[in-house]
Amino acid sequence: MSTALLAQRMRRVRPSPTAEISDKVRALTVAGHSVINLGEGELDFPTPAHIAQAGIVAINAGETKYTAVPGSARLKQAIIDKFSRENGLNFTAGEVIAGAGAKQLIFNALMATVNPGDEVIIAAPYWVSYPDMVALAEGETRVVQCHEGDGWKLQPEALEAAITERTRWVLLNSPSNPTGAVYSETEMKALTDVLLRHEQVLILADDIYEHTRYGKAFCTPAQVEPRLLHRTLTVNGLSKAFSMTGWRIGYAGGPKWLVDALQVLQSQSTSNPSSISQAAAIVALDGGTGFIDDWIERLACRRDRVLASIERIVGLSCQLPEGAFYLFVNCQGMVGKQTADGRVIADDFDFASYLLDVAKVGTVHGSAFGTPGYLRIAYAVDDRVLDEACQRIETACAQLR
Ligand SMILES: Cc1ncc(COP(=O)(O)O)c(C=O)c1O
Structure with a gap:
């Protein structure tokens, strides 16, 4: 009954997939899991x-x-x-x-x-x-x-x-x-x-x-x-x-x-x-943007650390990005692999879901950005948390056959 009352224009629009990932991460956290969200497009630095x-x-x-x-x-x-x-x-x-x-x-x-x-x-x-x-x-x-x-x-x-x-x-x-x-x-x-x-x-x-x-x-x-x-x-x-x-x-x-x-x-x-x-x-x-140089230096270190981790994983690859704070990772090499419990990774959505379920790391599948076969990793998070996320991703990927 209630959805029947929605205007027709609501049929043309989907909720933001990045907000959906964040909601899932929050729900898993509330359920007691330690989840790391690399899906959110947000710097972790405090406002100056x-x-x-x-x-x-x-x-x-x-x-x-x-x-x-x-x-x-x-x-x-x-x-x-x-x-x-x-x-x-x-x-x-x-x-x-x-x-x-x-x-x-x-x-x-x-x-x-x-x-x-x-x-x-x-x-x-x-x-x-x-x-x-x-x-x-x-x-x-x-x-x-x-x-x-x-x-x-x-x-x-x-x-x-x-x-x-x-x-x-x-x-x-x-x-x-x-x-x-x-x-x-x-x-x-x-x-x-x-x-x-x-x-x-x-x-x-x-x-x-x-x-x-x-x-x-x-x-x-x-x-x-x-x-x-x-x-x-x-x-x-x-x-x-x-x-x-x-x-x-x-x-x-x-x-x-x-x-x-x-x-x-x-x-x-x-x-x-x-x-x-x-x-x-x-x-x-x-007030100028003098503080940004320090932010950029820290972000560049994080970018390089995640890239190094991606390069260690067979089936993933990524170009060096020139700006923003995302890696757009090619995950086509993961499609067709099997999880430990026998499920087949059919596409980028399955792969992102696998990382959330098994590694407890939230990322966003490339299809959400109109480009299947990829995965977006937002790396503007605390260094220690980022290292933990990379470790979890590497371990989860190593379990795929
Ligand atoms: C490409 C792009 N444009 C616009 C925005 C919106 O930014 P704002 O927070 O100013 O609404 C975002 C936020 O993620 C973005 O990634």
Whole structure:
């Protein structure tokens, strides 16, 4: 009875697979198992103290009321300054907006622009939420499969071939979740050259992992090709750069007509992002990213340790990622193997389930990112816990025949 009361649009959307893995991990933990979650896209570092303190100061100063829907004037200025200083993008106050995470801004951008049947081009492996957001907006996802041999990067010919007169958006994500691929300026230019030829196409640059890179330079489409600025929405946020996932602050810069539409949707749904988080976000954006070098060093060590462990396991392999904090592991060599109790590993989902059941380590199967035969391991967890997880994975894999 109850599900019969759900709206039809709920048939188009699945719960986030990464949130589902986290729920399973929590349920196993409650049942008394010692489970390690390498499925969550979240840094384990605390939010830097000076940023957290700004939130506390805001509470004590009574900054606990509604603000302007797209964020306070001070936060907007901090966003404008960030885009100008770090990305060479110049926006006015009417061209930027803050929301409750990059996720909300991407969702609202699609809701504001996609008509039934409009196509949205997404390069696979993709962030799990993109296709479901497109589906909720009644659009059609057009997946372009990228390949390990190309460093998981979208190739300009493949992009060109996917564009039709119904294409409304192309979503680009560098550094990428789940592969960690970072586009060089030349690679990005090859894509923006294609996009220049298609006036009707909007570009969404999801730059949320901008600061999580291992030495490689960052670029964003509107910076590489300023002639695309008038049809590009550049989305970023504080979740990954400042370890502020729970504060829920994302922001975007783009053409005024689009930012106005995002503001209308936000005004009729969630209103302003939390006033307390906004105060912290101003300090985060204005305060520089000096602490990030230390984070990157620690993350690079963790990445290398997990990679070394993967290399010891027959049947698994992985490329060295250039950014983000994930390994996208090829597990095709595990398919067809048998577990100690005689079950056959039929695919990447079975393999991830096996690791959860036997090793008690949560990971996410590649199919969730549109690319079967792989497994995503998030390594932004404490060193000791990570070593234990690697040990468990190695032991569980050794038991497969
Ligand atoms: C590629 C990508 N985009 C956007 C987001 C959303 O980030 P936020 O916490 O700002 O909503 C995530 C979060 O995991 C992500 O991986």
